[in-house]
Amino acid sequence: MSQQILADRVGVTRQTIIAIEKDKYSPSLEVAFKIANIFKVPLGEVFNYG
């Protein structure tokens, strides 16, 4: 899945997806859950803290 497609489905810009990937932005819970739901995996598999 391309960054643009993921961004469109989540409702953010491609730059935000890039920033999340590079660990330059911590998304809101809403966006985090949307990303996890799109990939059909638990939240902890996409994001971790600490």
Add this chain to the structure above:
Amino acid sequence: MNFSFREKGLIASLVITLLVFGNYFFQVFANLQVTPSEQNGFGDLIGLVILVVILEAIIHAFLASQHSTEIEDERDKLIQRMSYRNSYWFLIIGIWVLLIQFLATGSGVWFDFNYLAIFTSAYGLAYLLLLLFVLAEVINFITQLYYYRKGI
């Protein structure tokens, strides 16, 4: 270096603000040293603001035509909020410093800037306040650019 739609818009706004108001304040403060009791172009300010609005509208319309799919998301809003907070603190501190020095000038208590005409005329103080507003906007643009580049 690859710039996003938001960064291009911020750079354009920053350059326009620095060029237009930089030139304006350079001339105003140079004239104020010579004739501190005159307005020295206070009326030009309205024209300058209109010029900045027109230039920004043209450049942002051009940028929007190049990036038609760009939306404003939560990261953009967070960066704007953080940058406005920075420029707010700069403005508050700047106004307090101006206020204190204005009250202290002449009393010989704190900073005695009587030798500078800009601190002793009412117009000088008005221009310094205007300069603070413009600098606060510049800080807003620069910190937004910083957060977009370095992350938040």
